[in-house]
Structure formats: structure tokens, C-alpha cells
Amino acid sequence: MTVEAGTTRLGPPDAGELLTLQLAAWVREGRTAGTIEIPPLQEGLADVEAALADPAVTTWGYRGPTGRLLATVRTSMIDERTAFVGRLGVVPDLIRQGIGGAMLRLAESRLTGVSRIELVTGIHSLDNHAFYARHGYKIVSADEAEGTVRLAKNVHLIE
Template sequence: MVEPVRLGEPDAGELFTLQRASYVTEAQAHGDLFLPPLTETLDELRSVLRDPAVFAWGIRESGRLVAGVRILVRGETGEVGRLVVAPDRQRRGLGRTLLLAAEDRLPPAVTTLRLFTGEHSTGPLRLYPGVGYQETGRTAENGYQLVHFVKVRGASRP
């Protein structure tokens, strides 16, 4: 099994590059080149990684960062964001492995996880229900829908 590593400010440049590469197909699928992961600056990402409420994790293969995720903890809620996998490493279970490992490493006080994805994000729309997330609704965003999910921690996994 691949062991996730905690990411911090020193990993910002590599994570920034991975994030950009990973979100290009999402931007194309949604017809929106201004998705927040594509407009976030390196300085903004560094600031996020310095925040003690953000738990960022990644998977490295032969030293290369190939997957990443961050979870912002606010009390009992963890807001999952920026789950990314390098385009050449997608569809190999890395996103699933990393997401579940990151969830397992959160403080015990976190009981609820929330996330969203675009309605044309076929991979994530398959992944999230498969690891216990339930759709809670949809909201309009620049000509497409954001699909919102929630997961209660400790609930049985499918």
C-alpha cells in the first residue's frame, strides 16, 4: 500500500504544478478556464499550507508528487478540497487511496466531511459515492452545476 505523506509549505511549488495539470481537463469539461484551482496563485497556496487548520496530504512515487488533497478543519467539519492526481497516474486508485488515508488521519473531533465537484467531473462523481459520500444538492456555477456531498465519519464504507 502507498503511504501518504503530510504536505507543507516546502511542497507548495510541486503541489501548485500538480494542481494546475490535474484541473485542465476539469476546466475543459465544464467550459470554465477560471476554476479556482487554476486561478489560485503560488503565494495563496503557500498561505493555505501554512494554515494550521489545513491538513494536506500527498502520495509520492519515486520522489515525484503524483496526488494531493487538502482538508480544512472547522470544528467538527472537514472541508475536502483539491483532490488531484497527475494526469498520467489517474484511474489507478490513487485518489481513492489518498482520500481515505487523509480522512483516517484527521483529528477525532471531525465527524462530518463535505466536498463538491462539477457535474461533468465523471471520475469524482464515481469516486465519492464509492467511498461513502452522499449527494446533498446542487448549485449553479458559471453555466454548470456544482454537486455537493457529505460523509459522516465512522459510517460504514461500501
């Protein structure tokens, strides 16, 4: 699947729709973790607006033919050569249809000057672990207290 044509950079005017997608997409993660005390489920509209206004964070959204926001992913830089990919989410009614993988590839393709990409997911989110492994990511650390694992992928320098 390709998402290029329907993907745009989201901004503060998209906050309400992004919050709705975020809440819907992360309920499954919360169930897997056994708690709703995970950041995507704790944020409010002001938090989402602030993230969308942050120049250090790029949030991409994929809209279907009707204009509905179907998926999102955000990127930022950890250091000069290391990027962070986060908040990769797809509406629940369209998971397992290739949209998440397409969004991950899109996010990776838009990173420049990068030789490593990192991300975080739930320690018990085995479906996520398998998804990211299929895309070349490996678990590099776990934080039992936070209930998270950090995954990373070394890439040929993206210019």
C-alpha cells in the same frame, strides 16, 4: 493501493511542485466544466504558499519512489464534528490506478473527532460524482451559479 509510506504533510517549501501538480490535475476538471475559471486553475504560487502555511488546513502529498509528487489532498474543519476534504488531485498520467481512492481514504483516516465529511466538485464532473459515490458520498446540494455540487458522508465518530 496503499499510499501511506510515501505520504507526507506538505508545507510552504513544496508550493512550486504542488502548484505544478494542481495545474496539471485540474485541467481535466476545467475541460469538463467548460471553463478554466475554477479556483485550482486560477491560483498562483503565492496562493498555494498561503494555503500550505495556513494552520487550519492540512495538505497531504504522495510521492512516488523517485520523489515525484503524484497526488495531493487537503483537509480542514467546517465545525467541531464536520470536516472538509478538498483538492484531491492525481497527476494525469496516473489517474484510474487507485491513487485517488487511496488518498481519499488516507485523508479520512487522519481526521479525528469527525462524524461528517463534506466536499465539493463540479456539477458536470460525472466521473467525480461516481468516484465519490463509490466511497460512500452522496450529493446533498447543487449550486448552478457556481457550477458545483456538495457531497457528504456521515461516518462513525472517528477518534
